[in-house]
Amino acid sequence: MGLTPEQVAAYAKEQQRLDLDARRALEIAAELESLAAGVFAAGAPHAGEDPADFLATLLELRERDD
Amino acid sequence: MTDDLAALDAASAAELIRKREVSCVGLTRACLRAIERSRENVNAFIAVWPEQAIASAERADQELAAGRPRGALHGIPIAWKDVLFRKGAVTTVGSRICRDLQPQITATILERLAQAGAIFVGALNLSEMIMSPTGRNAHYGDCRNPWNKAHITGGSSSGSAAALAARLVPLTIGSDTGGSIRIPAALCGVTGLKPTYGLISRFGCFPRAWSLDVLGPMARSAQDCAMLAAAIAGFDERDPTSARLPLPAYDVDGAQLRGARIAVPYGEHRFDLDPAVKAALEASVEQLADAGATIVPVKLPSFERYYVPANVINKAEGSAIHSHWLRTRRQDYSPAVVTRLEAGYHIPATHYLDALRARSRLLREFVKSTMNNADALHFPVVGIAAPSIAEAGREDAERQPEFLRAMTGFTRWVNYLGLPALSLPCGFTSTGLPVGFQLVGRPFSERKLLRIGHAYQHVTEWHLRAPAWLKKSYPMAPVMPPSTGRTAPVMKAASSEASHRIGQAISSGVAPGGDTVADREKGDLKIPGLSI
Numbered sequence: 349m350g351l352t353p354e355q356v357a358a359y360a361k362e363q364q365r366l367d368l369d370a371r372r373a374l375e376i377a378a379e380l381e382s383l384a385a386g387v388f389a390a391g392a393p394h395a396g397e398d399p400a401d402f403l404a405t406l407l408e409l410r411e412r413d414d
Numbered sequence: 415m416t417d418d419l420a421a422l423d424a425a426s427a428a429e430l431i432r433k434r435e436v437s438c439v440g441l442t443r444a445c446l447r448a449i450e451r452s453r454e455n456v457n458a459f460i461a462v463w464p465e466q467a468i469a470s471a472e473r474a475d476q477e478l479a480a481g482r483p484r485g486a487l488h489g490i491p492i493a494w495k496d497v498l499f500r501k502g503a504v505t506t507v508g509s510r511i512c513r514d515l516q517p518q519i520t521a522t523i524l525e526r527l528a529q530a531g532a533i534f535v536g537a538l539n540l541s542e543m544i545m546s547p548t549g550r551n552a553h554y555g556d557c558r559n560p561w562n563k564a565h566i567t568g569g570s571s572s573g574s575a576a577a578l579a580a581r582l583v584p585l586t587i588g589s590d591t592g593g594s595i596r597i598p599a600a601l602c603g604v605t606g607l608k609p610t611y612g613l614i615s616r617f618g619c620f621p622r623a624w625s626l627d628v629l630g631p632m633a634r635s636a637q638d639c640a641m642l643a644a645a646i647a648g649f650d651e652r653d654p655t656s657a658r659l660p661l662p663a664y665d666v667d668g669a670q671l672r673g674a675r676i677a678v679p680y681g682e683h684r685f686d687l688d689p690a691v692k693a694a695l696e697a698s699v700e701q702l703a704d705a706g707a708t709i710v711p712v713k714l715p716s717f718e719r720y721y722v723p724a725n726v727i728n729k730a731e732g733s734a735i736h737s738h739w740l741r742t743r744r745q746d747y748s749p750a751v752v753t754r755l756e757a758g759y760h761i762p763a764t765h766y767l768d769a770l771r772a773r774s775r776l777l778r779e780f781v782k783s784t785m786n787n788a789d790a791l792h793f794p795v796v797g798i799a800a801p802s803i804a805e806a807g808r809e810d811a812e813r814q815p816e817f818l819r820a821m822t823g824f825t826r827w828v829n830y831l832g833l834p835a836l837s838l839p840c841g842f843t844s845t846g847l848p849v850g851f852q853l854v855g856r857p858f859s860e861r862k863l864l865r866i867g868h869a870y871q872h873v874t875e876w877h878l879r880a881p882a883w884l885k886k887s888y889p890m891a892p893v894m895p896p897s898t899g900r901t902a903p904v905m906k907a908a909s910s911e912a913s914h915r916i917g918q919a920i921s922s923g924v925a926p927g928g929d930t931v932a933d934r935e936k937g938d939l940k941i942p943g944l945s946i
Contacts, residue, residue: 399611399654399655401774402611403832406610407612407657407659410856410857411856
């Protein structure tokens with residue numbers, strides 16, 4: 349199944365943008381290293397890696413009167 | 415009994431049903447007739463179930479006669495985005511691939527709606543595989559914006575918003591992975607709630623990206639959204655990401671803006687907004703302040719920090735979901751969907767994991783900084799009014815990434831942080847297209863958002879306006895005179911008083927304000943509780 353020239357062009361452009369996204373994501377990850385250090389020190393290196401952990405954070409941050 | 419009933423809001427309809435002034439069958443038939451009439455020009459529905467709906471409505475009337483109402487939605491017609499599984503029924507997900515998909519389970523949300531007494535009338539149009547913010551669909555036809563049928567509705571919950579704007583049903587369900595409830599709500603002039611991740615069960619819902627997906631209520635008012643949220647929210651052991659927490663009563667009666675603290679970033683930040691959208695957003699801030707809310711200027715972090723990882727998760731999970739079909743049935747996807755799916759295969763696993771790992775930390779930082787001194791953040795939904803279908807058609811070409819970003823840039827970050835957000839109508843462009851804003855809240859602050867939204871709608875009338883062509887569909891509907899100002903302090907949200915007046919008007923054919931049919935031919939129509 350071949351791609352049309354339009355699909356190829358769109359695909360290439362998306363790849364270029366994704367590459368920028370990926371670099372930005374790495375920058376974000378770097379920013380977070382200092383925060384992560386605390387998590388590792390606390391003995392929970394897996395924290396935040398799955399939706400259940402994220403849900404726990406949401407629950408922790410909710411306002412009690414809500 | 416007239417088809418005017420199809421334009422009733424849910425709160426008023428429920429009250430009239432409770433009082434036995436309107437029958438469940440009468441209301442359901444009115445909605446079915448409206449749906450049939452709109453089929454060609456709005457195309458909001460993929461499937462309609464008239465026989466089942468009438469049978470359910472007859473049962474509902476019998477239960478009421480026997481003094482056994484099921485719940486708050488007893489006898490209220492409802493429709494949902496065609497992503498929810500119902501045993502024995504087809505769930506198309508707006509695709510050719512799932513055209514014959516007959517699930518063997520029923521979604522928790524549908525079970526709860528049935529328990530609350532809602533009448534299921536049909537499944538709503540959406541973007542193919544929940545994958546576009548335009549709402550266009552190559553397989554089932556484009557859903558058209560009731561305010562201008564040459565324009566898109568926004569998506570992906572296109573039918574969910576259009577069915578409300580066109581007064582086909584009073585309540586709908588949408589889903590939101592990057593703005594799919596809020597975008598069409600804003601572009602169609604209706605109200606939609608993207609709940610906190612984990613508040614509403616997703617068991618039995620076709621996924622778009624499981625780390626971001628939520629299901630949520632859509633209606634014409636915050637009050638109706640609250641009514642629907644109360645029926646569907648809550649822990650579900652079949653959804654592993656369902657939050658186990660006590661639920662508040664989603665009551666909005668007596669809500670006030672006085673005391674509410676609204677964070678507003680305008681002035682500090684330059685958003686890429688159409689001038690008409692910008693003016694409507696600024697006016698809505700003034701209206702909130704005039705009604706007593708405290709406006710809190712805030713400095714926002716860079717939203718790139720949230721948008722980029724959201725995009726990584728969205729693409730990676732979406733591509734994983736569709737891997738098998740993309741290999742075996744590639745030709746059954748439209749080209750635009752294939753392009754988006756293929757991009758996900760080029761995201762390194764490390765980036766996906768980084769995006770997930772960063773999430774809790776960024777959420778904590780956002781809540782403790784931006785939301786520290788506020789109940790809600792006032793924010794754009796889309797920077798432009800609904801583009802024409804022709805303009806949106808260019809989505810297939812190389813413009814796709816930029817177009818997607820323009821459509822979802824203000825909404826996708828909210829899904830990454832898992833926060834709740836309520837989209838509210840706040841005005842119109844000079845060409846008559848709706849504009850909306852969103853209120854983003856702290857985790858699980860839906861009750862607060864709905865109360866602020868209800869109080870805002872108590873002093874404004876944008877949510878009561880309806881497309882002018884609907885006058886011909888509901889000639890006997892009671893209406894109020896056209897508004898002369900931006901705000902209408904005398905306009906009150908649907909109440910028992912409004913319902914009483916509506917009941918009287920239905921009997922007499924005369925509007926509560928004493929208007930005649932001739933009066934109604936002037937301008938937009940609006941009445942609290944009966945918004946056509």
